[in-house]
Amino acid sequence: xxxxxxxxxxxxxxxxxxxxxxxxxxxxxxxxxxxxxxxxxxxxxxxxxxxxxxxxxxxxxxxxxxxxxxxxxxxxxxxxxxxxxxxxxxxxxxxxxxxxxxxxxxxxxxxxxxxxxxxxxxxxxxxxxxxxxxxxxxxxxxxxxxxxxxxxxxxxxxxxxxxxxxxxxxxxxxxxxxxxxxxxxxxxxxxxxxxxxxxxxxxxxxxxxxxxxxxxxxxxxxxxxxxxxxxxxxxxxxxxxxxxxxxxxxxxxxxxxxxxxxxxxxxxxxxxxxxxxxxxxxxxxxxxx
Numbered sequence: 001x002x003x004x005x006x007x008x009x010x011x012x013x014x015x016x017x018x019x020x021x022x023x024x025x026x027x028x029x030x031x032x033x034x035x036x037x038x039x040x041x042x043x044x045x046x047x048x049x050x051x052x053x054x055x056x057x058x059x060x061x062x063x064x065x066x067x068x069x070x071x072x073x074x075x076x077x078x079x080x081x082x083x084x085x086x087x088x089x090x091x092x093x094x095x096x097x098x099x100x101x102x103x104x105x106x107x108x109x110x111x112x113x114x115x116x117x118x119x120x121x122x123x124x125x126x127x128x129x130x131x132x133x134x135x136x137x138x139x140x141x142x143x144x145x146x147x148x149x150x151x152x153x154x155x156x157x158x159x160x161x162x163x164x165x166x167x168x169x170x171x172x173x174x175x176x177x178x179x180x181x182x183x184x185x186x187x188x189x190x191x192x193x194x195x196x197x198x199x200x201x202x203x204x205x206x207x208x209x210x211x212x213x214x215x216x217x218x219x220x221x222x223x224x225x226x227x228x229x230x231x232x233x234x235x236x237x238x239x240x241x242x243x244x245x246x247x248x249x250x251x252x253x254x255x256x257x258x259x260x261x262x263x264x265x266x267x268x269x270x271x272x273x274x275x276x277x278x279x280x281x282x283x284x285x286x287x288x289x
Contacts, residue, residue, distance in 0.1 A: 066205075071266055128265075
């Protein structure tokens, strides 16, 4: 087989699986994901904001880009052994292509396909997930989708309508994970969203990002043996997102994937806020505080 992220299997079972996953809802498909464990990232306390960071990002030469990443495992996924660089897991995959949710925004350049494909191969390989070939049959089907997830505008007396509420809750689950999305839903239902916001600085950061227009990538890993029996068995899902204001999709999504590389297929208890900055053609990544 060709060593590329998207080795489209000619087996009709895998083709049907890809079509079924693509047709599923964006974020809340399947059972609730309960996360455990954690992942770590290098912290760079010297990486702090300067005066020019308050300019619109489109006017900055090397803008700081805030992002979050979270990987959630299902109960079935927790039974599997994670890949390691010295003990790889092999996969075939599929690109779900561009997904746009919320209000449409003009001027986007949504064509990062080739660069995004290369970034996915490299990011997955960093954690021991490698493309299958003739000598290494796949045990996973890794499917991902990418695009923009914008809020829904429109004034509603007394607050948000139900469509706007659902839109916000889906972005909250994208930014902070399913548990965070459910926590936001409970706070909204109790009329205590602002109290929930001030629970701690990290909650405030995640909720701020959930209210933004977003670019995202969602990678989902399915058991290939279950697929051969006509089942969709989700094992884990890695979600990456960043506010889209002042940046373009084609430039940002490959960097988003590379920033999230340490967290692919690694179980996490909560979302990890990060910050990336493009400096002279190199990406600098640090924890966000």
